[in-house]
Amino acid sequence: MKTLYIDCTAGISGNRLIGALLDLKGENADEFDRRMSWLRRYGCTWTVRSAGPNGWGGIEAKPVSSGCETFEFAEIEALLDESKLSSEMKQRAFSAFNALKTAGCVFRSDESGAFLLDACLVFEIVGALALLDTLRVDSVYASPVNVGGRMNAPERSVVSAPVSFFLKGMTVFAREGEHERTTLSGALLLKALSASSESLPAGRLLAGGCGGTAPQGSSEALHVMVLERNDEASLPYLTGKIVVMETNIDDMNPQDYQNLEERLFACGALDVFFTPILMKKMRPAVRLTCVSRAADREKLGEIILRYSTTIGLRWSEVNRMTLKRRIQKFESSVGPVSVKLSRWGDEIVRVTAEYEDLKRISRETGHPLEQLRPLVVSEFRQKEDL
Numbered sequence: 001m002k003t004l005y006i007d008c009t010a011g012i013s014g015n016r017l018i019g020a021l022l023d024l025k026g027e028n029a030d031e032f033d034r035r036m037s038w039l040r041r042y043g044c045t046w047t048v049r050s051a052g053p054n055g056w057g058g059i060e061a062k063p064v065s066s067g068c069e070t071f072e073f074a075e076i077e078a079l080l081d082e083s084k085l086s087s088e089m090k091q092r093a094f095s096a097f098n099a100l101k102t103a104g105c106v107f108r109s110d111e112s113g114a115f116l117l118d119a120c121l122v123f124e125i126v127g128a129l130a131l132l133d134t135l136r137v138d139s140v141y142a143s144p145v146n147v148g149g150r151m152n153a154p155e156r157s158v159v160s161a162p163v164s165f166f167l168k169g170m171t172v173f174a175r176e177g178e179h180e181r182t183t184l185s186g187a188l189l190l191k192a193l194s195a196s197s198e199s200l201p202a203g204r205l206l207a208g209g210c211g212g213t214a215p216q217g218s219s220e221a222l223h224v225m226v227l228e229r230n231d232e233a234s235l236p237y238l239t240g241k242i243v244v245m246e247t248n249i250d251d252m253n254p255q256d257y258q259n260l261e262e263r264l265f266a267c268g269a270l271d272v273f274f275t276p277i278l279m280k281k282m283r284p285a286v287r288l289t290c291v292s293r294a295a296d297r298e299k300l301g302e303i304i305l306r307y308s309t310t311i312g313l314r315w316s317e318v319n320r321m322t323l324k325r326r327i328q329k330f331e332s333s334v335g336p337v338s339v340k341l342s343r344w345g346d347e348i349v350r351v352t353a354e355y356e357d358l359k360r361i362s363r364e365t366g367h368p369l370e371q372l373r374p375l376v377v378s379e380f381r382q383k384e385d386l
Contacts, residue, residue, distance in 0.1 A: 004137040005200055006190075007223040008145040011181025013212075014124025014189060016222040019059040020211025021131040022048065024224050032061070036127060038082060043067015044123045058210030058221055063123035070116040073101055083126065089133045096125060096192035099166070124185040129192070135226060142195040144171040148181030163187045170197035202319075203227030236345030238322045242270065243297045247304060247313035248277065250285035257286070260307045267303060268296040323349065330383070332376045335361045339380050348386055351377050 006012065006020075022032055029048035036046065043066040050059060071079070076097050080090050100117065145167060166187040174181075204227060211222040257274060264272045271291040279285045288308065292300050297315060304313055323342040330339045337357045342350040353376040362369050380386075 001139070001229045002135070002137045002206070003201060003203060003227045003229050004132070004135060004140045005225045005227060006140065006142045006195065007225075008143050008182070008186075008190075009223075010221055011146045011148055011183075012142075012186030012190065012222055013183040014121070014128050014185030015060070015062045016212035017128045017186065017189060017224070018061040018124065018131060018211065019048075020209045020222045020224040021128065021135070022061060022209070023059040023211060024207050024209025024226065025131065025134070027131075032131075035130060038084065039079075039123060039126070041067075042079065042119070042123075044119070046127075058212060060212040061127070063120050063127060065119040065123065068119045070119055071122050072116055073097065076117065076122060079122070079126070083130070085126075085130060086133050089129045092192045093125060093129050096188050097122070099191065100162075100188065121185050125188060125192070128185075128189055132193070137226065140193040140195045141198055141201055142170070142190055143200070144173055144197065145187075145190070146175050146181040147172050148174055166191045170195070200225075201227065201229060203229035236324075236343075236347075238324055240320055240322075241294060241317050242320050243292050243294050243315055243317055245290045245292065245297065245301060245304065245313050245315040247288050247308070247310040248279060248285050249288060249308055249310050250279055250283050252286070252309040256308075257288075260288075260304070263303050263307055264290055264300055267299055268292060269300055327354075330376070330380050332379050334365060334367065334372060334375065337361070337376050339376070351380060351386065353377055353380075 006017070022028075027035075029046070032048060033046060036044070045064045045066065046061055047064060048059065048061045068075075077094065080093055083090065085093065097117065147163060147167070162184050163182055166184075167182070167190065170190065206226045206228055208223065208225045211224070261272045261274075269290050269292050271289075273289050275287040275289065277285050277287045288304065288310075290300055290304065294317065301313060301315065304310065323344060325340060325342050328339050328341060330337050335357075338354040340350075340352045340354065341348055342352070353373055358369055358372050358376070361367070361372055
């Protein structure tokens with residue numbers, strides 16, 4: 001599976017993304033000009049050059065409009081029909097421009113009240129999608145987006161409303177001065193590509209590129225990477241992310257730990273454990289560790305803060321791999337038991353009888369747990385011919 005990762009640490013714009021993709025593909029100015037030759041009838045030419053030292057040796061590409069200054073939406077639709085974009089990219093482009101119209105992002109309007117878009121914005125969107133079309137990637141990820149800001153009054157920096165509209169749902173931040181880091185074309189492209197705002201996924205790096213000079217006041221330019229990722233469905237194990245929360249406690253009644261543990265498990269904790277530690281000045285204490293799904297972090301964190309004596313905790317996201325598992329009901333000679341099958345691919349590597357069922361049967365029959373466990377597993381393996 002091929003994945004495109006866009007590093008938006010210094011923001012993103014359409015022309016900088018085009019430059020980064022040209023750098024990644026190793027495509028020179030003449031090749032790109034030939035690829036986009038069908039736009040010449042609209043008066044579009046391109047200035048493509050290697051960026052200076054501040055651009056980390058990347059490529060800078062900008063559209064120049066010597067013909068149409070604006071486009072009506074009907075003209076954009078005709079332009080896309082004429083283009084050599086794939087049907088998927090044409091649809092993405094049309095959806096992006098239609099979203100601009102819906103959001104009321106018009107730059108000029110004539111006496112008839114027609115919606116008009118700036119020609120260079122149109123060319124940036126189409127040029128970037130044309131290059132992305134050739135990469136044939138299966139997914140697009142983006143880092144948190146540096147939106148920066150633009151000055152609209154003394155000592156006041158804001159992000160333009162259209163940029164905010166198209167970045168809705170993505171992780172954003174503002175850094176490095178009071179200059180615009182993410183333009184409308186950049187935000188629109190992230191939306192058109194349905195980019196997931198997540199950290200860099202693991203994979204084999206195939207190629208990378210850098211686009212344009214760093215914007216004013218910034219120390220970085222736009223970087224892109226193409227990764228080859230394993231198809232998780234074909235892996236013999238499961239992967240995912242979990243959250244690990246920890247806190248050190250030295251002033252809590254030990255009898256209260258059980259109540260805290262039960263509450264955490266009742267609200268979805270994957271694991272809870274307590275580790276004896278020594279804190280500063282050799283004070284004996286307990287480290288509470290709670291492992292959870294990312295979606296449960298906040299509610300479990302609240303339980304720790306409410307029902308323990310700590311006033312804070314730390315948490316981090318970690319990757320994990322597990323055996324594939326399924327639960328199967330089994331009617332054993334001593335009663336019904338749930339059996340967990342753990343697999344590496346199609347190979348069953350572990351058969352485990354559920355503890356709560358064994359405990360119930362032990363109470364009902366008087367048989368010790370150490371006798372019930374091998375009996376049930378043996379009967380199950382025999383029945384299933386394992």
